[in-house]
Amino acid sequence: MADPMRIRANMTGDKVEVKVLMAHEMETGLRKDASGNAIPAHFIRNVTVTHGGKTVLSAQWGTSVSRNPFLHFRFKGGKPGEKVTITWLDNRGEKRTDEAVIAGG
Amino acid sequence: MPDGRRPWTLTARGARRRALAALVALFALPRRALAQPIMNPAPGVDARTINTPQGALQSILKGAAMRRGRVRLELPSAAENGHSVPMLVRVDSPMSETDYVRRIDLVSEKNPVPLMASFFLGSHMGRAEVESRVRLNGTQRVTALAQLSDGSFWFDAADIVVNESACLDGG
Numbered sequence: 001m002a003d004p005m006r007i008r009a010n011m012t013g014d015k016v017e018v019k020v021l022m023a024h025e026m027e028t029g030l031r032k033d034a035s036g037n038a039i040p041a042h043f044i045r046n047v048t049v050t051h052g053g054k055t056v057l058s059a060q061w062g063t064s065v066s067r068n069p070f071l072h073f074r075f076k077g078g079k080p081g082e083k084v085t086i087t088w089l090d091n092r093g094e095k096r097t098d099e100a101v102i103a104g105g
Numbered sequence: 106m107p108d109g110r111r112p113w114t115l116t117a118r119g120a121r122r123r124a125l126a127a128l129v130a131l132f133a134l135p136r137r138a139l140a141q142p143i144m145n146p147a148p149g150v151d152a153r154t155i156n157t158p159q160g161a162l163q164s165i166l167k168g169a170a171m172r173r174g175r176v177r178l179e180l181p182s183a184a185e186n187g188h189s190v191p192m193l194v195r196v197d198s199p200m201s202e203t204d205y206v207r208r209i210d211l212v213s214e215k216n217p218v219p220l221m222a223s224f225f226l227g228s229h230m231g232r233a234e235v236e237s238r239v240r241l242n243g244t245q246r247v248t249a250l251a252q253l254s255d256g257s258f259w260f261d262a263a264d265i266v267v268n269e270s271a272c273l274d275g276g
Contacts, residue, residue: 014231015231015232016231028217028240028271030217054229055227056227056229056230057224057225057226057227057230057235058224058225059222059223059224059225059235060222060223060225061221061222061223062218062220062221062222063217063218063240064211064213064216064218064221064222064239064240064241065221065222065237065238065239065240066188066189066190066237066238066239066240067188067189069237069238070236070237070238071235071236071237072235072236072237073230073232073234073235073236074230074231074232074234075229075230075231076200076229076230076231077229
């Protein structure tokens with residue numbers, strides 16, 4: 001199981017500012033190991049951010065996104081104490097869901 | 106203007122000219138090819154499997170035109186290496202119920218998979234802005250394409266010098 005995401009969700013004015021750091025190797029499939037064998041691709045394909053049962057933002061990624069992906073965005077309609085849930089799904093079918101409580105007002 | 110000119114040269118002045126030049130350079134298509142219908146990928150084709158930047162853009166545009174403006178792609182002008190380049194896309198949009206950004210796509214000129222990332226937004230996004238970090242396989246032009254809720258496409262392109270490309274080794 002992959003390491004948890006680090007999620008920070010803070011109120012900035014009337015919007016919730018979210019910063020996410022995901023722990024994922026985002027292997028391109030183009031690298032070779034020490035003995036010259038190709039290291040298979042392993043990367044996050046889909047990211048979904050939900051709040052109050054609604055999808056706030058979703059993304060489709062490929063190997064062009066850097067290792068341990070970072071994502072920063074804002075959404076409206078959130079209040080302190082509510083939860084933001086983020087899920088990623090990678091090309092091997094591995095999945096990770098984490099949530100954060102919106103801080104500050 | 107003589108009739109013999111191609112239509113897009115008639116308006117080639119100032120900013121318009123630069124935008125058009127960028128567009129033409131971006132597609133790098135022979136003039137004859139521009140007059141031909143654009144081939145769309147078959148339904149269900151994953152744009153991430155398309156290996157040309159033009160193909161990746163067309164898989165999203167599906168024949169529609171894109172105009173330069175409203176989108177701002179922020180990349181550093183140079184990066185020591187291409188493993189983790191900060192990238193920010195901002196679209197000029199009120200993000201209201203009726204006028205919002207539907208999606209933002211990032212297309213690379215040189216990465217093995219040109220469609221780097223797609224973001225799907227909605228009116229609930231407080232600001233039409235996403236920030237992330239990407240890999241870049243060498244010095245190149247990156248295009249950020251945004252589709253608004255009215256269906257129109259807008260883009261911005263940014264050039265970046267990458268001293269050490271990603272994809273070869275390391276991260």
